[in-house]
Amino acid sequence: MAKTSEMKHLPQPSGIRRNKRTGHAGRAFAIGLAAALAAGLLSGTALTARTVSASSVPEVTLRVCNWEEYIDTGDWDEDETIHLPDGDIIGKQSMVKDFEDWYLKTYGVKVNVEYSTFGTNEDLYNMLTLGDVYDVVCPSDYMFMKLMSEDALVPLSDSFFDTSDPNNYYINGVSPYIKNIFDTKSIGGENWSKYAAGYMWGVTGVVYNPKAVTEDEASTWTLFDNPKFKRRITIKDNVRDSYFMAVGALKSKLLTSDSFLNDPDYSQNLENEMNDTSPEMIKKVQNYLQNVQGNVYSFETDSGKADMITGKVLANYQWSGDAVYTMDQADEDNFELDFAVPKESTNIYFDGWVMLKKGINGDSEKQKAAEAFINFLSRPDNAIRNMYYIGYTSVISGGESPLIYEYLEDRYGAKDGDTDTVPYDVNYFFSKDGTGDYVLTVPKEQTKRQLFAQYPDGGTIARSSIMVYFDQAQNKAINQMWVNVRCFNINRTPWWGRILTAAALAGLVYLAIRKVRAGRAEKKHRDAQNLRKAL
Amino acid sequence: MKFSRKSLGIPYLVFLVLFVVLPLIVLFWYAFTDGTGHFTVTNFTGFFTDPNALGTLLYSFAIAAVTTAVCLLLAYPTAYFLATSRLKSKSVIVMIFVMPMWINFSLRITALKEVLTVIEGNLAMHPFLNSVIGMTYDFLPFMILPIYTTISRLDGALTEAAMDLGADPRTTFLTVTLPLSVPGIISGVSMVFLPAMTNYVVLDMLYNSTYIMGSLIGSYFAAYNWNGGSMIALILLAIICLFTLLTGDDGEEDAQRGGALL
Numbered sequence: 001m002a003k004t005s006e007m008k009h010l011p012q013p014s015g016i017r018r019n020k021r022t023g024h025a026g027r028a029f030a031i032g033l034a035a036a037l038a039a040g041l042l043s044g045t046a047l048t049a050r051t052v053s054a055s056s057v058p059e060v061t062l063r064v065c066n067w068e069e070y071i072d073t074g075d076w077d078e079d080e081t082i083h084l085p086d087g088d089i090i091g092k093q094s095m096v097k098d099f100e101d102w103y104l105k106t107y108g109v110k111v112n113v114e115y116s117t118f119g120t121n122e123d124l125y126n127m128l129t130l131g132d133v134y135d136v137v138c139p140s141d142y143m144f145m146k147l148m149s150e151d152a153l154v155p156l157s158d159s160f161f162d163t164s165d166p167n168n169y170y171i172n173g174v175s176p177y178i179k180n181i182f183d184t185k186s187i188g189g190e191n192w193s194k195y196a197a198g199y200m201w202g203v204t205g206v207v208y209n210p211k212a213v214t215e216d217e218a219s220t221w222t223l224f225d226n227p228k229f230k231r232r233i234t235i236k237d238n239v240r241d242s243y244f245m246a247v248g249a250l251k252s253k254l255l256t257s258d259s260f261l262n263d264p265d266y267s268q269n270l271e272n273e274m275n276d277t278s279p280e281m282i283k284k285v286q287n288y289l290q291n292v293q294g295n296v297y298s299f300e301t302d303s304g305k306a307d308m309i310t311g312k313v314l315a316n317y318q319w320s321g322d323a324v325y326t327m328d329q330a331d332e333d334n335f336e337l338d339f340a341v342p343k344e345s346t347n348i349y350f351d352g353w354v355m356l357k358k359g360i361n362g363d364s365e366k367q368k369a370a371e372a373f374i375n376f377l378s379r380p381d382n383a384i385r386n387m388y389y390i391g392y393t394s395v396i397s398g399g400e401s402p403l404i405y406e407y408l409e410d411r412y413g414a415k416d417g418d419t420d421t422v423p424y425d426v427n428y429f430f431s432k433d434g435t436g437d438y439v440l441t442v443p444k445e446q447t448k449r450q451l452f453a454q455y456p457d458g459g460t461i462a463r464s465s466i467m468v469y470f471d472q473a474q475n476k477a478i479n480q481m482w483v484n485v486r487c488f489n490i491n492r493t494p495w496w497g498r499i500l501t502a503a504a505l506a507g508l509v510y511l512a513i514r515k516v517r518a519g520r521a522e523k524k525h526r527d528a529q530n531l532r533k534a535l
Numbered sequence: 536m537k538f539s540r541k542s543l544g545i546p547y548l549v550f551l552v553l554f555v556v557l558p559l560i561v562l563f564w565y566a567f568t569d570g571t572g573h574f575t576v577t578n579f580t581g582f583f584t585d586p587n588a589l590g591t592l593l594y595s596f597a598i599a600a601v602t603t604a605v606c607l608l609l610a611y612p613t614a615y616f617l618a619t620s621r622l623k624s625k626s627v628i629v630m631i632f633v634m635p636m637w638i639n640f641s642l643r644i645t646a647l648k649e650v651l652t653v654i655e656g657n658l659a660m661h662p663f664l665n666s667v668i669g670m671t672y673d674f675l676p677f678m679i680l681p682i683y684t685t686i687s688r689l690d691g692a693l694t695e696a697a698m699d700l701g702a703d704p705r706t707t708f709l710t711v712t713l714p715l716s717v718p719g720i721i722s723g724v725s726m727v728f729l730p731a732m733t734n735y736v737v738l739d740m741l742y743n744s745t746y747i748m749g750s751l752i753g754s755y756f757a758a759y760n761w762n763g764g765s766m767i768a769l770i771l772l773a774i775i776c777l778f779t780l781l782t783g784d785d786g787e788e789d790a791q792r793g794g795a796l797l
Contacts, residue, residue, distance in 0.1 A: 296744075483746075
């Protein structure tokens, strides 16, 4: 791939964000959290007071909460302009400001966007529980399913899905593939698309150093307990990703067997297998992850990408957007890293916009602004700006607009003089019936590099599975499993450890006794003195 | 309104109520209720019957104890020689010890990570050792400073008197200087031991994937179990209080005893 100055905007933000996707919900020390709560209780009433405007233009306030670094903040240099056959794209001012201007121009209403961010899905959920009020938020699939099941969301209005309105960029531009998923995946009998509009999506896989790890070795979840790479590979420090990986590794034989692959219900079977939370499976996963813990370099939240680039580790469990970032960074150091998706299965994930009941609160003007916000982000040129800025893949394929496909050709297409080129089929994403002319001609290396990470091929998509929303009992069991893996179990204390502990405890007891005695002696002494004085 | 000196304390009182008292009340409330707001002690009993929680407590204790011991062994001689030497530029040397504290914590640990990688090759092979090194690096100044201050404030006449009365340097040190510096040691120990029990960031950054108390609490909150998490925080608070009570006044007492020895 030709490196251009365009790339330089991309890496930093995506890197910081996605790695916190499902990590430890801000391990805020309980006291700190409680302090926030207390402060929130006191200031809550003050914050909800609305400002009354004197101007004649109607006003509406829209409270948006999105992932950190997950939207274009503008300020591009002139030379970063993306030149496409159907127009130039440049982010001059922030996407949020652009939306406010566009809304005023299109609907004659002044919208004030109060934009906030969150670090992990769990953080967002805790913020909402603590009483923060937002109108529109962007959690990942399992979290909006949780919110759906808790009846916390406002359904998208019928007019949002009206294809005759040219301002409805979402429904007119969303990829048929993504639309189908949102229309068919459901929870509690309700489809995702009733409440959620997609924003970004991706798959999980492995970034690896091709000099030390072969493509075959990297293309399986069993990589992480492969003793050949003892202490040279990292996995994610979060329970959902680790669980998926372990299930994939444990069921590797089954998932790659012919009879399983050729079953007519393959997709559904795959989803069932990958979301197996039976007690036996959880037990097995625990044992497996305990082995993995002894084999990997670390459970990382932040450090994986940097450690890949500095060569401390040879392979790294990664989300596709971060994988793009890692490879871009390595390219800048003239150091090749590739991306592989395990042959067993990959976790396909989505971040989607949903509107909250507590925020919208029946205000139709607010809901209109919220839906317009989603539509504005879905306008193809804006989708490109966001993709370029954050590195993840937009759910928008453009519909009638050719922009997104042109952007792909611009970034990944073979340049004059490239000799080793191959066709790369992305019809599944762009075409309604999965066939058509959406076939890029790309340098061969791109089939296992950035393009592959950003738009995986059809075969990869076929073996992708969502991770369903686990109910409370399942979550509890899985979280317990995770704690069992991560904690030092007191029953594993060696004999000398037990002796030392006993000695330390005895020391403490001795100190305590001495303390109490000293206190008594002092009291006696004082009493005696008082008595003497009294006499 | 008449201004009195007491009103100077009002800002701090407000701070105290807002950020210490109220959060503590919230903490207690969560720790002793279940998810639905009913009183329960299962969070409390749960902690003491959970081998993972107890194991984590033990592991945190082990890390903290070894860190404290290493810090003490490094800090005491340093502080002693620094305080008793006749160097003119003492304050400069003290500043050198304090200087790392001016640099951002995560930056320091990141640098340490690179240094240790050069020395050890693969960091992941020695998680416990690395954690102790990281903590020691981070907390050493907190041990040196109080000991240095205590020793440099010692009345030189006391050691001279001991020498005059025929004690050799070793006896002088063991029976005069050491007992008199105990208050410094104790304040150093509590400044190192307690944070070392919960500073999981060092472990995270140095690739030790075993939980200590801080990360255990975090994992409870990530799983939306605020009640269990609050209880662990509370238990930790109780342990810290107990620890402070046990060692607290002892310092002065020992100092008096040390003084009384003469």
